[in-house]
Every structure is written in structure tokens, then in C-alpha cells.
Amino acid sequence: MSVRVGSLAPEFKGMAYQAGSFKEIGLRDFSGKWVCLFFYPLDFTFVCPTEIRSFAAREADFRELGCQILACSTDSEYSHKAWFEKDLPEVKYPVLADTSHRISRDYDVLVEDKGIALRGTFLIDPKGALQFASVNGLGVGRSVDEILRMLQALQTGELCGADWRPGKPTIKG
Numbered sequence: 814m815s816v817r818v819g820s821l822a823p824e825f826k827g828m829a830y831q832a833g834s835f836k837e838i839g840l841r842d843f844s845g846k847w848v849c850l851f852f853y854p855l856d857f858t859f860v861c862p863t864e865i866r867s868f869a870a871r872e873a874d875f876r877e878l879g880c881q882i883l884a885c886s887t888d889s890e891y892s893h894k895a896w897f898e899k900d901l902p903e904v905k906y907p908v909l910a911d912t913s914h915r916i917s918r919d920y921d922v923l924v925e926d927k928g929i930a931l932r933g934t935f936l937i938d939p940k941g942a943l944q945f946a947s948v949n950g951l952g953v954g955r956s957v958d959e960i961l962r963m964l965q966a967l968q969t970g971e972l973c974g975a976d977w978r979p980g981k982p983t984i985k986g
Contacts, residue, residue, distance in 0.1 A: 816921050818946055822850075822937040823919035829883075829907040830893035838883070838907055840941065847880035847968075848937040849960060852922045852930035856888045856896040860954045864932070867957040869904045878964055879939075885909035885916055887929050922948055936964055 816823060826839035840848065851868065853861045868875075868882050875882050883906065886893075890910035897904055909916060911930070917923035922933035932955055936945035944967050949955050966973040971983035 816919070816935070816943055816946060818943050820943060821941050822848075822935065822943040823916075825909075825916045825919065827885075827909045827911060827913075827916060828890045829909045830890045830897060831907040832905050833894075833898070835890050835894075836907070838909070840937070843881045843883075844941065845939045847878065847939060847964065848883060848935075849875060849880050849964065850883045850885065850920070850935045850937065851955075851960075852885045852917060852920065852933040854929040854932070854951055855886060856892045857900075860952065861886075862901060864954045864957070865901055865904055867954075868906070869901070871957050871961055872906060874961055875964070878961075878968060880936075880964055882906040883909060885911050885930065887911050887914055887917060887923075924951075934960055936960070936967060938967070 822840060824840050826837060828835055829838045853864060872882055888910060889912050893908045893910060911917050914923050917930040920933055920935060922931040924931060932949035934947045934955055935943060938944050945963050965979050966977055969983055973983050
């Protein structure tokens with residue numbers, strides 16, 4: 814399956830680790846809210862915790878905009894639990910375990926021969942439509958500030974030029 818901005822985001826359901834417990838979550842659980850779904854390659858690595866911590870540091874900003882952060886990797890929920898409790902206790906948002914690779918495949922970020930996900934980031938609107946998609950290579954972390962800016966721009970419902978920031982004028986159509 815291929816994902817395309819403007820179309821409905823692929824539905825998913827899976828086991829997630831969140832702040833000390835396991836629970837099954839799906840995209841439908843967040844109907845009516847914005848969702849920032851981001852994929853990362855592997856637990857217990859080097860670049861991934863920098864991104865995961867950056868999302869955690871900005872979680873309140875996303876929440877103020879009515880957006881739920883969801884992380885996802887092909888590791889198991891048990892691996893997530895071990896890593897997050899040891900190294901990332903500040904992370905409170907759910908982290909999906911995509912051991913079947915179905916979610917990563919549906920969002921077109923799976924590196925099939927390695928069984929891991931690229932650094933994909935997706936903003937899904939309250940109606941379930943994909944409004945933003947970006948995929949980084951394995952070795953380069955993404956900018957959470959830019960993802961937050963994109964969310965803010967999308968939420969204006971107006972045309973926003975390059976480098977637009979909240980409080981700046983939008984382009985009048």
C-alpha cells in the first residue's frame with residue numbers, strides 16, 4: 814500500500830508500550846484529534862533517542878494543538894519497555910510495536926531486507942486524512958520543531974509561505 818497526502822491514512826491497531834504498561838491502540842482511538850505518527854528504526858540505538866526525547870520535550874506543545882504523538886518501530890513492546898524504562902523514562906506517549914511490519918509497510922517506510930522502519934513522520938488530521946508526510950534516511954534525525962511548525966501551518970487552514978511561523982501573516986488567496 815502506498816500513502817498519499819490528501820488521502821485517508823492507513824488504519825492500524827497494535828500493542829503499544831506507554832509509561833509502564835501495555836495497551837492495544839489504533840488510529841481510530843484518536844478520531845477527532847490530530848495525530849503525529851513517527852517511525853524510528855530500532856530501540857537501543859544512537860540517533861533514535863535524540864528524536865524520541867525531542868518529541869517528549871515538545872509533547873505539551875503538540876497536546877495544546879490537539880495532537881497526539883504516537884511512535885512506532887518494528888521492535889516488540891517488551892523491547893520498548895526495557896529501553897524506555899532504562900533510558901527514556903521521560904517519554905509518556907504511546908510507542909507501537911510493529912513486529913508484523915504491517916504498519917511500517919502500510920505507511921511505506923519499511924526497509925524489507927532489514928526489517929526496520931525509516932524515519933517517517935506523518936500528520937493525520939481529525940478526519941483521518943494524511944496532511945503531511947516526510948521520510949528521512951536512517952542516519953539523520955528529524956527536526957521536531959519543523960514538524961510542530963507544519964502542524965501549526967496546517968491548522969490555520971490558509972496558505973502559508975516558506976518559513977511561515979505562528980503570528981506571521983498567511984498568504985491571502
